Amino acid sequence: MAEADLLDPVGSPRVPRRLRVGILDLVESRPRPGLYGRLMNANLASIMPQAVAVWCEQAGHAVHFVCYTGYEDLLAEFPDDLDVLFIGAFTNAAHLAYAFSALFRARGAITILGGPHARCYPQDAQRYFDYVLGFTDQAVIGEVLAECEVHRPLGRCISATKHPRELPLLEERWKYVEANLKKAPWIKIVPMIGSLGCPYTCSFCIDSTVDYQPMDFGRLREDLRFLVRKVKRPIVGWHDPNFGVRFDDYMEAIEESVPAGRMRHVAESSLSLLSEPHLRRLKQNGFQAILPGIESWYELGNKAKTSKQGLEKVEQVAEHVNLLLRYIPYVQTNFVLGMDCDRGFEPFELSMRFLDRAPGAFPAYSLLSAFGCAAPINAEYARAGRILPFPFGVLDNNQAMNVRPRNYTWREFYDGVVALTRYSFSWKAIARRCAANKRWIPRVMNFVRAISSEGFGRLRYHTRIRGMLDTDPTLLPFLEGETTVVPSFYVQRILASLGPVARYLPEGGLEHDPRACFPAAQPALSAALGGAL
Ligand code: B12
Ligand code: SF4
DSSP: OOGGGGBOTTSSBOOOOOOEEEEEEEOOSSSSOOHHHHHHGGGGOOSHHHHHHHHHHHTTOEEEEEEEOSSSOHHHHSOTTOSEEEEEEOGGGHHHHHHHHHHHHHTTOEEEEESHHHHHOHHHHTTTOSEEESSOOHHHHHHHHHHOOOOOSSOEEEOOSSSOSOOOOHHHHHHHHHHHHHHOSSOOEEEEOSEESOSOOOTTSTTTTSOOEEOOHHHHHHHHHHHHHHSSSOEEEEOOTTTTTTHHHHHHHHHHHSOTTSOEEEEEEOGGGOOHHHHHHHHHTTEEEEEEEEEOSSSOHHHHTOOOOHHHHHHHHHHHHHHHHHHOSEEEEEEEESOTTOOSSHHHHHHHHHHHHSTTSEEEEEEOOOOTTSSHHHHHHHHTTOBOOOOGGGOSSSSOOOBOOSSOOHHHHHHHHHHHHHHHTSHHHHHHHHHHOOSHHHHHHHHHHHHSIIIIIHHHHHHHHHHHHHHOTTHHHHHTTSOOOOOHHHHHHHHHHHGGGGGGOOTTTTOOOGGGGOGGGHHHHHHHTTTOO
């Protein structure tokens, strides 16, 4: 920096200003979620907002941190006189983030968005934020705070060339972790991370083009040692996109830093990494829950380490999942419904056969979704004119599917979704799941999830959408791309979920233009959207 930059216009040294920084981690998008949200939301807090808080403090600024789990009075949480407000948001919380940004801009703050929504929809987010951050490291935060300028009408998009090489130690972000843990009424999970990116290339995933990058294992050991000193028998929630790629390094770090039996762990991993010797070691090291992605019965066999398809894949995967359950008390299997390789009722039927063969696993279904420009396959959907302008508030993998299915009519598709959901959360399936899980925490978790928003709630919701396909004349034309007018059912649902914050939502904040992400696909998308956007 030139010396003149450090002088103000009259030539005296410029003292860096101590900013009042607000940081908002939007874990939830609506007030007072159901029983499962009450139990678990505080455990879903993100690591990056905490890292940003530490970096801001290290730069000498005063930080006010809030993790919104749906139970706080959001409008009363921050002081009025913030200089800067950072918001971390998933896409389903984007409207809440936009409304909050508008409110604090009106009060004179500079606003900054980071997190999945910023990475997926930067072109839309820059209409409402002064800065929109992609890959974020300490240097990016330093740059933003040093400049800290109004950028309107369009915010400035900044991204590091890759993910940070290093994140603050757990000890440095502990006060934020601790505040969240206090909000969790029962199970308390400490978020940690040991790697970024992924070596796999699942085309629907935001990280499929991001190189795998392990963090420093020395610092990881420091974090583990700190945690056993701080909490009696902690549970660590690993946020690694694919835990266990450097399996031996992780296990050695845990074995060297944590006395046996003193720590429990939860992680998302691929079946291909979960061989029996690995499972044995995971068990020894206290792994309590594993969430493998199966995704489809026809594709992505590399994740399940199989070249089989259809019923053969079901049998092999079920056997593998049952093996997991012999070592790990809680298993959640993740599936994507409506993928291009699926057709007819068979994929749904196969998932039911899987549940028969592996009754102990909790099934989590996502509807195929294209989150903006993040995943490579989204550009293909856009070129084919298949992306629908659903408002962000319903893009959470469940409330809406914003990609027109290749091989289904909507009625056929929702018939399958409803049938599979009903089968998965029937009393019979719940009882079999309970019987197959011997420990009481997995039993209670599975039961609560089934009777709460993720089971019964989702069955009610999908059944309602299926009914509306016959009764609501506005729904099918929208889903078929014949109109861009969003059915009022979705709009009302989003406005209701925003509650009192809805009045701050900026004009146009409910709509977005899916073409903005894909300039090259604009003609196809325009045609598909009736040229109406
Ligand atoms: C771990 C994970 C989870 C964990 C932890 C979530 C959490 N609160 O962080 C759990 C299992 C709880 C989870 C739940 C869900 N997840 Co998730 N999850 C992931 C996963 C696998 C890794 C994300 C991660 O932590 N990476 C490590 C961090 C360091 O990297 P990063 O997220 O890329 O962040 C970088 C930048 O974005 C930026 N940044 C991130 N946050 C912030 C915040 C601020 C303030 C700033 C300035 C910068 C910044 O800095 C980082 C470093 O460069 C991704 C898929 C993937 N492979 O990335 C999906 C992903 C993020 N999840 C997704 C979804 C949809 C969900 C759910 C809605 C699913 C559901 N229906 O329940 C819920 C939402 C729960 C919630 N609101 O917290 C989508 C998000 C898409 C979107 N645009 O919204 C993703 C991308 C998967 C996908 N479909 O492609 N998830
Ligand atoms: S294994 Fe998981 S994190 Fe890796 S590319 Fe596939 S979906 Fe993404």
